[in-house]
Amino acid sequence: MEQQATDVIIATRTALSQASALAVQYSFSVLGAVILLFVGWIISRLLHNWAYSGLSRVRGIDETLARFFSNIVRYAVLLLVFITVLGQFGVQTASIIATLGAAGLAIGLALQGTLQNIAAGIMLLVLRPFRVGESIETPAVTGTVTEIGLFATELRTADGLYRLAPNSTLWNVPVTNYSRERLRRHDLTVIIGNHEDIDAAQAALLDLAKGNPAIEQTPAPSTFIADLSKDGTSLTLRYWVGTAKWWATTRDMLRAAKRVFYLPEQPAEDPAPS
Template identity: 80%
Template sequence: MEQQASDVIIATRTALSQASALAVQYSFSVIGAIILLFVGWIIARLLHNWAYSGLSRVRGIDETLARFFSNILRYAVLILVFITVLGQFGVQTASIIAAVGAIGLAIGLALQGTLQNIAAGIMLLVLRPFRVGESIETPAVSGTVTEIGLFATELRTADGLYRLAPNSILWNVPVTNYSRERLRRHELSVTLPNEAHIEAAKAKLVEIASGDSRIEQTPAPSAFIAELGTDTTSLTLRYWVATGAWWATTRDMLERVKQTFYAAKPEEAAPPAE
């Protein structure tokens, strides 16, 4: 009995000694891990702010893109710190990295369409084929851009409807931007009988265009014969106008030309040939 009691005491002392040694060993590891996490969190935060501030000052970098890249940098630092902390406790980080890579690959395959939208969104934000407030048209969608996100772009159609377009369908197709250039050309056609005074009609068209202050005089408006028919001659008036005033000017010019050439009597609208 005494021998058994002595063995129990020795075993207990050994266990306590080992537990004390482990506690001392892992206490330093825990303290070091806490310090490492705290320092890593501060560094990640500082790098995030530094990256966001630097990217925001770069011309052509959208705020959404600046936030995206700065957040990627922050989370990359935090993941690196977390793996380092696990290594402090003897965890095989190589297997963790391999597992994270496999999980990332599986998620990437499952979200292939979403990742395509993100990649397209990044390219749209970097290259800027259109900006917020500009009117665009593609084979799939058209409207005024209200917001450009990483996954999709929001538009407002001409009849006031909300439209959400995935970025992938805006990046892989031709995009017509109606608002990017300062000037926009318009061509207006008029069909007159062959017996009309063509030169007088051309001069009248140029006079109508020159009388509108919204129409650019450099390059100056011009009128020319566009098509010859059996009984009629088609004239084309070509002029340039500021993009923002294109629609209003086009409507007004159509009305003036109609009143001049089609609303009056034939002999007044088309002077006889000399």
């Protein structure tokens, strides 16, 4: 009995000694891990702010893109710190990195379409074929851009409808931007009879252009014969107008041309007999 009690006491002392040694050892590891996490969190915030500030000053970099890349920098630092902390406790970091790589590959294959939209969104934000507020036309969608995101672009159609277009459908196709250039050309064509004076008709067209203050005089408006047929002669007035006023001006010019060329003059009324 005494021998058994002695063995129990010795075993207890050994266990307590080992426990205290482990406590001391891991207490330093835990303390170092906490300090490392705290320092890593501060560094990630500093690098995030530095990257965002630097990218925001780069011409052509959208704010959405600056936030995206700065967040990537922050989370990459945090991931590196987390792996380093695990290494403090004896975890094999090589296997963790391999597992993360395999998981990333699997997620990338599963979200292939989404990643294509992200890549297209980055290219749209960098190259800027269109901006918010501009009117565009593609084979898939037509409308005014209201927001450009990393996954999709929001548009408002001419009849006031909301439309969401994945970025991949806007990147690999031709894009017509109706708002990008300051001036836009318009060709106004009228048909006159073969017996009518061509010079007078061309002069009348030029007078219409000069009488509209919205039409640019540099480059100057010009007229030319567009077509000849047995039914009449087609004359074209070519002029340039500010993009923002293009639609209204073309309609005003059509109305003015209608009055000059296609509305017959009303005969003067005979004076009332005295």
